[in-house]
Amino acid sequence: MDNSAVRRTQSRDDGTPIVDRLLPGHLDVGPGYSTVRPRGTEDWLLIHTIGGAGRFASKDSRHAPLTPHSVVTFAPNTPQDYATHAETGTWDLLWVHLRPRPEWLTLLDWPTVAPGIRRLDLTPVISQRVATALEAAVGHHRAGLQHATAFAINAVEEALLWCSRQNPRQGASDPQVMAVVEYVSARLPEPHTVASLARIAGLSPSHFAHTFRRHTGMPVMSFVQRLRIDAARELLELTDLTVAQVATRVGYDDPLYFSRRFRSDTGTSPTQFRSR
Incomplete structure (x- = not known):
């Protein structure tokens, strides 16, 4: 099951x-x-x-x-x-x-x-x-x-x-925020920063950070980390890639740092998650 x-x-x-x-x-x-x-x-x-x-x-x-x-x-x-x-x-x-x-x-x-x-x-x-x-x-x-x-x-x-169907704001979501979300989702290994993503949105870093948090409920880099950890879960579950290879594919150059972030987000290490 x-x-x-x-x-x-x-x-x-x-x-x-x-x-x-x-x-x-x-x-x-x-x-x-x-x-x-x-x-x-x-x-x-x-x-x-x-x-x-x-x-x-x-x-x-x-x-x-x-x-x-x-x-x-x-x-x-x-x-x-x-x-x-x-x-x-x-x-x-x-x-x-x-x-x-x-x-x-x-x-x-x-x-x-x-x-x-x-x-x-x-x-x-x-x-x-x-x-x-x-x-x-x-x-x-x-x-x-x-x-x-x-x-x-x-x-x-x-x-x-x-x-x-009953949302009075339907259709009012910020297209710049969604463009950044789609951009990051397709390029997880790249070294994203608030400044680099603000350029994608065409906004200043401070304006972009405020807009992004207002529409998603999360700071920009916390959201990027969430996408990376979710992708890492799928790779650990569905592939035979090593932990180091998974870390690289989702944007972490240091496997030890990746393991610490993974444990912080999920409560378990990458190896334990896979064995589960």
């Missing part, structure tokens, strides 16, 4: 999950439920409320309600503080931790309601279709059957596509 890309590999010391690509779940909780992560997580977190109500808190929005048919995302490293809403006492939610594909960035470009937090309020019909897709992702994750990874990724993508 191949479920390595949708399972939780382990947790950090503060309990935040380390995931490969997707970690979906379904919770139906009571009044005592709450989660607080002051530093957020290194991936995106999506929460879709399907019953009851929740609430989230941020520096700008104290106890903002998460009502049925609402869907919110927390960008990487955004503080997370969410819980069952006190007035309802119950909260039924679907959630997924995800490391989005580059082409998903336009699908996640929703209206911002607080720093690092984006929200859509869906119609009941669209909300049901999003819920059905996310429930399918949960089912594939739990079953762990052959091709579970592909099925789960496709299910989450379907949910994001349905969300885009």
Whole structure:
């Protein structure tokens, strides 16, 4: 059974999950439920409320309600503080931790309601279709059957596509940011810098860095590193290349430095990841 890309590999010391690509779940909780992560997580977190109500808190929005048919995302490293809403006492939610594909960035470009937090309020019909897709992702994750990874990724993508039907910003994603994402994805071994990528976008380095973070939720070089580590996972999983060869192909000249970065991002060494 191949479920390595949708399972939780382990947790950090503060309990935040380390995931490969997707970690979906379904919770139906009571009044005592709450989660607080002051530093957020290194991936995106999506929460879709399907019953009851929740609430989230941020520096700008104290106890903002998460009502049925609402869907919110927390960008990487955004503080997370969410819980069952006190007035309802119950909260039924679907959630997924995800490391989005580059082409998903336009699908996640929703209206911002607080720093690092984006929200859509869906119609009941669209909300049901999003819920059905996310429930399918949960089912594939739990079953762990052959091709579970592909099925789960496709299910989450379907949910994001349905969300885009109600996104007032649809079509407003920055084309310069997407051009850079596509450029880096096709040239991972090259020595990218903020300045070199700003030239691709035709912007000053400071303007580009600000624009990129606003649209992706991540600093430029953190995003480049994410693409490189994701590519390294695939090469380790699907090829017989040595760790040093993998490091070179994804843009790391020093295999030892690559191993340290890989362990920092995944919680395991390249050799252990491959043997798993």
